[in-house]
Amino acid sequence: MAKERVDVLAYKQGLFETREQAKRGVMAGLVVAVLNGERFDKPGEKIPDDTELKLKGEKLKYVSRGGLKLEKALQVFGLSVDGATTIDIGASTGGFTDVMLQNGAELIFAVDVGTNQLAWKLRQDPRVVSMEQFNFRYAEKTDFEQEPSFASIDVSFISLSLILPALHRVLADQGQVVALVKPQFEAGREQIGKNGIICDAKVHQNVLESVTSMAVEQGFSVLGLDYSPIQGGHGNIEFLAYLKKEDGASNQVALEIEKVVERAHREFKDE
Known part of the structure; x- marks a missing residue:
């Protein structure tokens, strides 16, 4: 498990506007772990880089900060899950599931290869079907x-490319999809830098071109593309794709890819 300094992680997760502010915030005891409330006061302490942090006393909108990714997608792509039956693939703690619940989903299949990760409050919700392992x-x-x-x-x-074929079998015709595109798991090894980080905008562009073309081949039109408001592991930039299962699938974002990548790199240039 890769580790990162507490202050750097707090900054990357958007708790502070600058790294210096993050350092001071940690020293002041303002940063705690979401999962167990553990407080950190040493900026240089190394902790697992997938540790979700929050400010002391902060009430998170969703069970996981990752929910902000789907929240943005629903907003920018103009999507609604009100009254829908949905699947959360890679549910983990349930940030996306929580977003769907708060937006009126009628039934959610929370799917994950792991076990005992889904937040307790979601396990208890009758609208959620937890499908572990x-x-x-x-x-x-x-x-x-x-x-x-x-x-x-x-x-x-x-x-x-290993998920979309199965989803095409399962999803209703005209079904909608928000897929988080993680370049670090799509690019070739030679394109991935130290600690699994991809910093090259050209690699991001190539990955998005490849993934969107693949989605069309699998029977999904690509109708929207944007960048995730939160960076992934090690500070990797990730992207949000809006897909739709339909006959005659087409790629409607091919000419937007370069601009989306440019916007993402401007947003995260100091991180």
């Missing part, structure tokens, strides 16, 4: 008691 790449329509019309994807250590 479930490898979605082998999913079939019969695995789900209702046909979903919306899906979110936030998976790690696996390419979307």
